[in-house]
Amino acid sequence: MVSHTVQAATGNQQTAVRWYELRDNGSGTPSLYQDGNVSPDKTTYRFMPSIAEDANGNAAVGYSISGTTTHPGMNAAYFSLANPTAPTEITLYDGAGDEENTWHMGSYSSMTVDPENGCTFWYVGEYFPTNQTGPPAWGSRISNFAVPGCGNPTLSPGSLTFGGQGVGIPSAPQVITLINSQQVPLNITNMTFTGADSGDFSQQNNCNGTVAAGGTCAINVTFTPGALGTRTAELNVNDNGPNNPQTASLTGTGVVPVTLSSSSISFGSVLIGNSATAKPVTLTNNQSVALTNINITISGPAAYTQVNTCGTSIPTGGQCTITVTFAPTTSGAQTGTVNISDNASNSPQSISLQGSGTVPVILSPASLSFGMQNVGTTSAAKNITVKNNEKVTVTFTSVNITGADSSEFAQTDNCTSLASGATCTVSVTFTPSGKGAQSATLTLTDSAINSPQTATLSGTGEN
Secondary structure, X not given: OEEEEEEEEOOEXXXXXXXXXXXXXXXXXXXXXXXXXXXXXXXXXXXXXEEEEOOOOEEEEEEEEEEOOEEEEEEEEEEEOOOOOOOEXXXXXXXXXXXXXOOOOOOOOEEEEOOOOOOOEEEEEEEOOOOOOOOOOOEEEEEEEOOOOOOOOEEEOOEEEEEEEEOOOOOOOEEEEEEOOOOOOEEEEEEEEEOOOHHHEEEEEOOOOEEOOOOEEEEEEEEOOOOOEEEEEEEEEEEOOOOOOEEEEEEEEEEOOEEEOOOEEEEEEEEOOOOOOOEEEEEEEOOOOOEOOOEEEEEOOOOEEEEEOOOOOEOOOOEEEEEEEEOOOOOEEEEEEEEEEOOOOXXXXXXXXXXXXXXXXXXXXXXXXXXXXXXOOOOOOEEEEEEEOOOOOEEEEEEEEEOOOHHHEEEEEOOOEEOXXXXXXXXXXXXXXXXXXXXXXXXXXXXXXXXXXXXXXEEEEEO
């Protein structure tokens, strides 16, 4: 470690401390590894520095200070060499007087590290106890300090966040390093978890009960949420360190391992022979591990089919799409289920399916019975309503009565074409020519996909 005084900025007479770290490049020749300045403001002069490094890789530099409103005194700054962000400056001693007519102010200073603990910095510097009025009468001041945490066992990092994790599913382990910065071994009594959700966390370590002076060991922490929502606890390392116990905060969130964007699909009414608009459902893997062994099937009528992008595995946080279609071949309400099985703790997942098959053109009623009718007389007309359920106009080719007794029945209609949702009427009469039961079939031929449509006709002739 090397330090000296530099001009703080071009055109500015303020002085600052510049520091350098030199390292052996492997050939025995030192080279510059990193450097920086200590100049946290634009008013105070910092000069005549001395620098050293502690056992934890922290550097501290002591120096003289002065300014237009500040008597010459002594300050220090410390920072990590592993991550040299802005140095932390501390006051060691406030001088009480100024130098008036000599230029050797602060020529003698020293920064060393206590060899007993490797953490305590000792700094020696000069100051004036009163304003100089005669020959220089400097005072020497010996100060000591330590970078916070040096020499104490520590956990790094001091907290872990596991994010969303499927309930009941163990997470991938995260590592906390136990660092023994002491100059003596650290003897571990045990490691425990405390807090509201301590049972959700577990650990395995390679510490073997003791960490050598200056040594480290690894603690692998696993999160297995027992319920939904935010889960918290603390890891406690209980030992003979001066700051026993060392603690680290733990946070995770219990989530449903696998979620579906919808748990049900309704297709409404769909014409027989047509296919409803396909409907997608998104499957999301909320686990911190891959979702595997995926198998997707449908139970229920063959009118329901599915395709998907899931394959057999989805990575953590991944999604896939299950697309379902409904193409009824029969009329009436039809239900089904998409069944999803996988390695998640909430397997199987399911999607309920509802839909109804609708006849394109329907006759109501589908049969007419005229009962007893005197031979040679004509019954009162009975009507059959014809409804177009298709979304396009239906054009009729013919309306006929067929069968062995077709001549016993007659019809009139206004069915030439029907717009979507419209109706027309077929009026039927029965005129028996003889005694006994009579029957026939009303047949409509048209452009609908269920053409022809039929209705049964029956009646009985009597005297």
